[in-house]
């Protein structure tokens with residue numbers, strides 16, 4: 001450019017030759033090796049930042065970072081080359097992201113993934129298939145149907161003949177891939193809603209006529225969903241999106257083990273079904289691994305109750321579903337085979353990269369309730385997977401799961417599941433053995449909650465009346481909030497925090513620390529270090545005159 005010395009960097013311009021180069025397969029060895037170098041940078045360049053911090057620290061505050069990202073203008077000419085963009089991402093962005101892969105990061109359901117997942121994700125991007133229709137995916141759609149059948153079989157254990165009939169049938173569907181557990185729950189309840197408020201004489205069905213007409217046609221004034229109060233908030237979103245109103249997602253009380261109270265469930269159903277202004281129970285939802293405590297509802301008994309009243313039984317196994325691969329622990333989910341629908345997340349205990357959800361149905365014809373056709377694609381009787389799906393265009397996550405199942409085998413996954421459950425149990429023992437800690441919910445799967453509770457306060461709690469107890473618990477809530485925050489800040493390890501109402505302290509919200517053990521590199525020694533650090537933090541707090 002005029003006026004610039006030749007040593008200055010050449011300005012990048014958006015021109016046709018440069019653009020076309022980004023679409024052409026590299027032919028020369030030099031171009032190929034450049035691209036390989038970038039992939040190397042991605043695979044190995046990201047590792048270093050992972051060693052510095054674990055959690056969401058305030059070493060550089062979010063506010064400070066936000067101040068650096070306030071430019072809403074798109075530059076007209078290119079700013080950077082790929083190499084520089086990758087370097088920026090690795091050196092400037094990654095260090096301020098969260099190191100979810102650390103074995104000390106045990107606070108959330110997001111964790112390390114096997115390295116081969118990055119390769120598989122790359123293949124999915126490189127192929128760029130669109131599962132909405134066979135014309136953009138061909139064999140990948142039938143691979144998807146196969147892997148759906150594999151997971152369906154894991155849940156429902158139907159006969160060889162059943163899978164032979166349905167695995168590649170173009171008329172029936174065993175389930176579908178979605179973007180996440182939230183959409184899977186929504187899909188299951190969408191199907192259940194349409195099955196319940198289906199077409200009949202003088203009424204063309206809720207999908208077509210809407211809820212007002214449906215309630216009139218069926219003589220009901222509302223539809224409700226029943227789930228324990230440990231239910232995931234995605235169910236409330238589903239209530240909103242499906243027009244039911246999320247006030248009609250009724251939270252049923254839990255027992256001392258955080259499982260739905262069956263007596264209360266039956267009572268609630270009876271009350272709802274009688275009376276002049278009838279309500280319809282659209283579905284009862286059992287949870288196989290609650291997000292907060294990892295508890296599993298009594299699925300078999302719930303299925304029995306639903307069978308009696310002819311209610312759709314959905315199991316939210318977003319978290320716990322893959323436990324079915326463990327011969328040792330699959331019994332924890334027994335009864336799941338009676339569910340009408342089941343949600344499982346791929347990016348949780350299938351260790352897939354973000355994000356992938358799935359929903360399965362016992363009846364291979366039930367998804368006909370949400371069938372949609374378009375003239376240019378998705379014709380009746382085609383393999384087009386977009387016909388029965390909340391999504392339109394969608395990536396080929398099924399290829400990742402199919403490949404991962406081959407690489408791991410169900411035994412490989414079982415090792416991960418068993419490690420999580422057994423490490424969580426050891427951790428629970430350790431917490432119970434330490435005098436300044438209190439186990440709040442023991443692990444059924446691999447999630448547990450506890451709190452720091454100095455021994456002297458434990459003794460005070462035991463000997464106090466209701467009013468004193470409330471005050472002591474408030475102090476403890478404060479202590480635990482502080483410990484969690486200070487530990488996160490220190491940046492070495494991360495546990496999360498939630499509040500629970502627990503039977504011992506009715507009417508009170510108890511702040512608890514929550515750990516999710518899914519990283520196979522998280523050992524009991526690491527968990528002990530985390531407790532040690534919490535003890536040290538408390539000592540500092542006392543010294544600082546907390």
Ligand SMILES: *Cc1c(COP(=O)(O)O)cnc(C)c1O
Nearest residue numbers: 180181182232289291316318319
């Ligand atoms: C994680 C989770 C969900 C929601 O899944 P997303 O993938 O985060 O949308 C739903 N239910 C339960 C029990 C979960 O643990």
